Amino acid sequence: MPAPKFITNKPRVIYWFRTDLRLHDSPALRAALDLNPECLYPIWTWDPHYVYHARVGPNRWQYLIDCQNDLSSRITALNPKSRLLVLREGPETILPKLWKEWRISHIVFEKDTDAYGRERDEKIERLAKEAGVKVVSIAGRTLWDSDDVVERNGGKATMTLAQLQTAGKKLGEIARPIPPPETLPNLGELILGFAHTQPIAALDLNASHRSEADKSYETIAGPNGDLGPPTLEELGIRPATTRHRGGETVALEQMNKILADKTYTATFQKPNTAPTAFEPQATTLLSPHHHFGSLSIRQFYWGIVDVVEEFNKSGKGKASVPPTSLIGQLEFRDMYFGAHAKLGYSFSQTIGNPNIRFIPWYLPSVLDDKTGRVISGTYYIDNQEAEVWFQRWKFGRTGFPWIDALMRQLRQEGWIHHLGRHAVASFLTRGGCFVHWERGAEVFEEWLIDHETACNAGNWQWLSCTAFFSQFYRVYSPIAFPKKWDKSGNIVRKYVPELKDYDDKYIYEPWKAPIADQRKWGCMIKDDGSDEFTYPKPMFDFSERREWCLRKMKEAYDVGLHGNDEKVKDGSWRSLFGDELGNKGDVKLMSIGDIDAGDNGAENVVTAVISPGNEDKGTVIGQKRKASKSQGTLDGLVKRIKKS
DNA sequence: AGGTTAGTTGGCAAT
DNA sequence: TATTGCCAACTAACC
Incomplete structure (x- = not known):
């Protein structure tokens, strides 16, 4: 030394x-x-x-x-x-x-x-x-150290709330929060006279969010030379569109406001909070603060426990209990962290993960044979229709106003209600498109301000009935489910404003409105919905897709493969399934990082793949696809997104 | 923390 | 008072 x-x-x-x-x-x-x-x-x-x-x-x-x-x-x-x-x-x-x-x-x-x-x-x-x-x-970052949780769970990933709770009991009471320091020591001398090491050029998964050149690494101390936090401009990133603000000061204010409403805090039951509420929302919106650590999880935990105790003594009623209570929600978070701590990288992917079921979703991930990990930024397009459905889902153009409102709210504001996440996740995977949950998780990673790897992967596994939850026949309807919460569809009027004048009767299913009414309300329901006075027809018959998906889910559960099965890795799983999937033969992978000249003159990096018979068509994730006659719907979609 | 359908039950008012 | 129609509320079965 x-x-x-x-x-x-x-x-x-x-x-x-x-x-x-x-x-x-x-x-x-x-x-x-x-x-x-x-x-x-x-x-x-x-x-x-x-x-x-x-x-x-x-x-x-x-x-x-x-x-x-x-x-x-x-x-x-x-x-x-x-x-x-x-x-x-x-x-x-x-x-x-x-x-x-x-x-x-x-x-x-x-x-x-x-x-x-x-x-x-x-x-x-x-x-x-x-x-x-x-x-x-x-x-x-968690209620308990997740490695201790795993140890007290017999060295296994925590896959149920009961396992987490049992392990937690063995670990003893959660630590009370530590007050902030009253003073801080001085900085030492700021010597920066050393060589600045640039990062090795790599695939930029955020290229589509940059409007200017990325200046992240131009100097060591930033454009003002003062080591201050950057601006979006320095990063070349487009302006933010969300009204949600970060920082410890805001976090503590928000938490204190919630805790001051003792009845809300003590009687909170997640399934009773409206996913259609957006201003104000029905849940706490503290998750992004917990993600960035601008709010301590134990600070909130003990705040809730104190309010609950006081409420139960007050005679005003009985406080709610896990799993639906606020404490239960924090426990779910620790459960996912416990699973992630044990499984590491394999927790957020299917292949190699012993704890999750294999389901032959469309648009599967590409595996790096050397590391056994999913290659980020790429996937197989094994079904063109599913790729169109996926893009329409991502950009809120499915023709189902409830789904589109949520996906547009997610893109604009970076946050949607937990049950809204249920709705769009069910729709993309087992209850509609049959697209791989890893595709959905990637979109959430991109757009959520509260994205947390453990919770995101865990929740997508839950909702797709891949792990944690298995009652796949519980499919969320894009019409009946939001109607239960808001008959007049205010969330649709807000985020899908082209439908704002529609009658309540048709707000979640506008394609059923008579043509004369569509004209009267200023928005025609047309196939591609490609201008501001039109909205697309539903991209498929929902109940038809639901039945198809249920059949495939049942088949996959009967076959019973898991992520670590050899047949999953080597592709021989296909012989165990019927031929109804429509993905014929092997799909081929283009070289990641290839430069593809875009229509607008920009050079795009190819990050996705091609399918058999379409060898000349690469895809740039998050950016415009190369022209393809078979994807008229998608081209209309891209036009619409560019305008918005 | 899903949704649909078919069937039952019970209240209520019209006849 | 008995019968009938209607419907909301509820339950069970099924997917």
């Missing part, structure tokens, strides 16, 4: 912020302060994995930037000489330089939970060891 250049008595500490963008109830930050450091550098490193390889739309970028700005000013409020230092370089290259230049003795961070973060942190710990820097990593 090389000897440090300078020996000081007091620790010199880097606090590495990642998904814990808060000062309150941070066990890791407390540990850093307990070192009684001579100086504390609060840093953020601009990880190329997140910049290019995670799917992040403008709304989540903005939310992250909100969190960083708020955190920085809260740090400065405690110490005017301190702030959040945003370094435009990946952690694996910059941290060793900082340790050396800033004479760091300790690096402290909250233990990460997702597969990528944990793999990255292992590398960082090895590098730190080599450099003689001590690493302090403390769990703080």
